Amino acid sequence: MHEKCGVVGISLEDRDAARxxxxxxxxxxxxxxxxxxxxxxxxxxxYSHVEMGLVGDxxxxxDLEALNGSNGxxxxxxxxxxxVNACCAQPFSVSFKSxxxxxxxxxNLVNADEIGDELADLGHAFTSDGDTEVIAHDLARNLLEEDxxxxxxxxxxxxxxxxxxxxxxxETVLGVRDPQGNRPLCIGELEDGYVLASESAAIDTLDGELxxxxxxxxxVVLHADGTGYDTYQLVEPENTAHCFFEHVYFARxxxxxxxxxxxxxxxxxxxxxWEESGxxxxxxxPVPDSGRAFxxxxxxxxxxxxxxxxxxxxxxxNRYVGRTFIMPTQxxxxxxxxxxxxxxxxxxxxxxxxxxxxxxxRGTTSTQLIKLLKDxxxxxxxxxxxxxxxxxxxxxxxxxxxxxxxxxxxxxxxxIREEIEADSLxxxxxxxxxxxxxxxxxxxxxxxxxxxxxYDIEGEATDRDVARPDIGTQSSPADD
Ligand code: AMP
Numbered sequence: 001m002h003e004k005c006g007v008v009g010i011s012l013e014d015r016d017a018a019r020x021x022x023x024x025x026x027x028x029x030x031x032x033x034x035x036x037x038x039x040x041x042x043x044x045x046x047y048s049h050v051e052m053g054l055v056g057d058x059x060x061x062x063d064l065e066a067l068n069g070s071n072g073x074x075x076x077x078x079x080x081x082x083x084v085n086a087c088c089a090q091p092f093s094v095s096f097k098s099x100x101x102x103x104x105x106x107x108n109l110v111n112a113d114e115i116g117d118e119l120a121d122l123g124h125a126f127t128s129d130g131d132t133e134v135i136a137h138d139l140a141r142n143l144l145e146e147d148x149x150x151x152x153x154x155x156x157x158x159x160x161x162x163x164x165x166x167x168x169x170x171e172t173v174l175g176v177r178d179p180q181g182n183r184p185l186c187i188g189e190l191e192d193g194y195v196l197a198s199e200s201a202a203i204d205t206l207d208g209e210l211x212x213x214x215x216x217x218x219x220v221v222l223h224a225d226g227t228g229y230d231t232y233q234l235v236e237p238e239n240t241a242h243c244f245f246e247h248v249y250f251a252r253x254x255x256x257x258x259x260x261x262x263x264x265x266x267x268x269x270x271x272x273x274w275e276e277s278g279x280x281x282x283x284x285x286p287v288p289d290s291g292r293a294f295x296x297x298x299x300x301x302x303x304x305x306x307x308x309x310x311x312x313x314x315x316x317x318n319r320y321v322g323r324t325f326i327m328p329t330q331x332x333x334x335x336x337x338x339x340x341x342x343x344x345x346x347x348x349x350x351x352x353x354x355x356x357x358x359x360x361x362r363g364t365t366s367t368q369l370i371k372l373l374k375d376x377x378x379x380x381x382x383x384x385x386x387x388x389x390x391x392x393x394x395x396x397x398x399x400x401x402x403x404x405x406x407x408x409x410x411x412x413x414x415x416i417r418e419e420i421e422a423d424s425l426x427x428x429x430x431x432x433x434x435x436x437x438x439x440x441x442x443x444x445x446x447x448x449x450x451x452x453x454x455y456d457i458e459g460e461a462t463d464r465d466v467a468r469p470d471i472g473t474q475s476s477p478a479d480d
Pocket of ligand 1: 249287290291357358359360361362363364365366398
């Protein structure tokens with residue numbers, strides 16, 4: 001499983017954009033750790049610095065000084081399409097007859113090959129196998145015939161899939177969100193300019209104010225002098241397909257996405273998890289860090305109900321161990337869980353324990369954790385998960401592993417419970433998620449938990465022609 005990317009774009013009145021871009025990429029580091037890059041423009045020419053590695057390693061002070069201009073875009077990447085190497089690192093920048101372009105993309109196109117083949121037949125030469133370059137070439141071609149806004153509209157009408165983009169055309173910074181708003185993008189105001197970012201935490205880092213989310217199908221054009229912005233609703237969506245997994249796992253808890261503060265969403269999901277499948281154990285432990293907000297909501301709802309369940313930080317995380325997903329083999333992933341988490345025996349020994357996490361993907365973390373807790377003396381280990389079972393891959397910018405690697409790909413909840421050796425296992429229902437986000441299921445992308453997608457994907461069902469089943473709460477108590 002790979003993570004998606006983070007994008008940012010800044011226009012300032014009278015100050016170089018490189019440093020604020022650098023700080024905002026730091027704030028978005030959780031969205032991609034493979035490469036980081038910034039492209040700026042000073043009114044005369046474009047400057048670019050893109051490197052493999054974390055933000056802190058990719059730039060030194062000299063690199064930032066060389067990025068001239070008060071307008072720029074940035075990107076942190078973990079690949080979801082295209083190769084894992086430097087040629088796919090972003091922002092993608094290139095000069096065309098129609099001017100210079102820089103592009104940062106979060107998402108995944110489902111028809112990039114088709115458009116790429118068409119453009120190649122027209123003589124466009126590609127240097128990477130990523131879909132971002134396809135967008136850049138298509139836009140450059142449209143800019144030969146149309147003004148900026150119409151050219152973007154034409155490209156939006158051709159590309160299908162998920163995309164939140166920050167674009168630089170010469171010194172103008174633009175933000176575009178796909179017509180179904182699958183990936184997040186928001187706009188904020190700084191003391192001396194404006195910023196577009198994947199998550200509002202990046203705006204906070206710059207001491208800015210979140211103005212609002214960019215709407216699905218909307219284009220935002222920042223004034224190059226940093227004094228304002230214009231918006232254009234280029235495509236009117238029939239319904240949205242917001243990714244619920246942003247709220248459950250990906251986004252920072254301190255970000256506001258589509259008007260919901262992620263931390264509060266996770267706490268409310270935790271409350272609903274208790275309401276749907278609470279188990280009166282002695283102690284409830286979050287799986288750090290992803291399960292923390294869920295567990296606090298769960299414990300609070302339990303206590304409101306009169307339960308004397310205790311909330312404890314019984315699992316300590318070694319913060320210097322990277323994300324376990326990035327480990328290439330199963331063996332390494334298992335070792336990494338043990339490196340990463342260690343139980344505090346006194347909170348566990350002789351007790352019935354409930355652990356709360358946001359999701360189970362391959363089942364590596366929960367299997368290892370249950371063993372760890374039982375070895376540390378837990379009498380019972382119950383598992384509660386703040387999302388429905390992940391049964392299918394993601395094609396929208398999150399690589400959810402292949403179907404046969406997913407523990408819920410073709411097993412029932414009870415079979416999963418047996419495999420991970422939990423005393424009971426319950427997942428949250430889809431309805432609880434829609435209710436918490438105050439939206440309907442038809443306005444969410446639920447592909448990874450239903451196998452039905454809001455886009456046409458070869459070999460997969462779309463959620464427009466399949467009746468959505470109501471899977472309700474999915475539980476497997478041991479004594480079932
Ligand atoms: P697994 O161990 O394969 O079952 O994965 C579940 C664990 O990975 C949970 O602790 C999640 O918080 C975390 N997780 C879920 N999605 C991702 C992702 N895309 N990248 C990294 N970690 C993830």
